[in-house]
Amino acid sequence: MEDERFRALLETVTNFNWEGPRSSALRAEYEEQKAKQYDLWDASRDEAEKAKLWGMYKAPAPAAVRAEYDEIRKRLREYQRALRRDFPEWHYSDGSRVRQFVGRDGLSQGAIQSELRNVWQLASTGKADKAKRKLRKMSESFALNVDRALATTDSWYNREKRETEVVPRKARPNEAATLRQMVETLEWLQRRLGSLKVCENPKCVSGRKYFFKVYPNDTYCCARCIKIAKALRKAKRDAESQKPPRVPNFSEETRSKMRMSAVLRHANERASKGKN
Numbered sequence: 427m428e429d430e431r432f433r434a435l436l437e438t439v440t441n442f443n444w445e446g447p448r449s450s451a452l453r454a455e456y457e458e459q460k461a462k463q464y465d466l467w468d469a470s471r472d473e474a475e476k477a478k479l480w481g482m483y484k485a486p487a488p489a490a491v492r493a494e495y496d497e498i499r500k501r502l503r504e505y506q507r508a509l510r511r512d513f514p515e516w517h518y519s520d521g522s523r524v525r526q527f528v529g530r531d532g533l534s535q536g537a538i539q540s541e542l543r544n545v546w547q548l549a550s551t552g553k554a555d556k557a558k559r560k561l562r563k564m565s566e567s568f569a570l571n572v573d574r575a576l577a578t579t580d581s582w583y584n585r586e587k588r589e590t591e592v593v594p595r596k597a598r599p600n601e602a603a604t605l606r607q608m609v610e611t612l613e614w615l616q617r618r619l620g621s622l623k624v625c626e627n628p629k630c631v632s633g634r635k636y637f638f639k640v641y642p643n644d645t646y647c648c649a650r651c652i653k654i655a656k657a658l659r660k661a662k663r664d665a666e667s668q669k670p671p672r673v674p675n676f677s678e679e680t681r682s683k684m685r686m687s688a689v690l691r692h693a694n695e696r697a698s699k700g701k702n
C-alpha cells in the first residue's frame with residue numbers, strides 16, 4: 427500500500443505538464459528577448475542608458491504572452507489543488523497556509539520536477555550510478571532542511587556589531603515531518619531505479635511518459651504508444667523494401683561519353699583483329 431502511494435506521487439509530480447498543450451513559441455521568443463535586455467542592462471555602465479534599458483526590461487508583456495502566462499498559472503493552481511486533495515501526507519500547515527515541497531514550491535525553488543525527470547532519464551538509459559548520486563544529493567538537501575526546521579535558534583552575522591547574533595525561535599515540527607516524508611520518498615525511489623523508464627515514443631502524449639516498468643523489457647508507457655511505434659517501424663520497413671533497385675545514376679552527358687567509348691573500343695578491337 428505504502429509503495430503505491432510513493433509510486434503515484436512520483437508519477438504525478440514527474441509527469442505534470444505545466445506548459446499545457448498550447449505551443450509557446452511566442453512565449454519562448456519573448457523570454458529570449460527579455461534575457462537579452464537584462465544582459466544589456468547588466469553590462470551597461472551609463473546611468474541614463476541603464477534606466478532606459480531597465481524600463482524596456484520591465485515593460486508589460488504583449489497580451490498574447492500574458493494570456494499564456496495566465497494559462498500556466500491556472501494549470502499550476504489546478505495541479506496544486508489536485509496534489510493537496512490526493513496526497514495530503516506530503517503537505518503541512520504552517521498555521522496560515524498549506525505548504526509542501528513537491529508541487530509548485532518544488533517547481534520554483536527546489537525544481538524537483540526537472541530533477542526527477544533527469545533521474546528518470548539517466549536510470550532509463552543505463553546510467554543508474556549517476557541517477558543514484560543525484561537522488562542521494564536531493565535527499566541529503568531535504569534531510570538538512572529537517573534539521574533547520576527543528577532548530578530552536580536562528581543566527582546571523584551582524585555587520586555593525588561584527589558578531590554573530592543568536593535569537594530564539596520556534597521549531598517547526600510539521601514542516602520537519604513533511605521534509606522527512608520527502609527524504610523517505612526519494613530513498614524509496616533510490617531502491618527502484620531499475621524499473622524507471624522514459625517512454626521511447628518520441629511523440630508520447632499519454633501524460634505518463636515517465637513510468638515504472640511492469641516487465642523488464644517494457645519500452646513504451648501504454649498500448650497506444652506501442653501501436654504507434656509498431657506503425658512507425660512498419661512504415662520504415664515498407665519504405666525501405668519499396669526502394670527501386672540500386673542503379674548507377676549517370677547524367678545524360680556521362681552516358682553519351684560511355685556510349686562513345688564503347689563504340690571506339692569495339693572499333694579498335696575490330697581494327698587490331700583485321701591487322702592480324
Ligand SMILES: [Zn+2]
Nearest residue numbers: 625630647651
Ligand atoms: Zn508513451
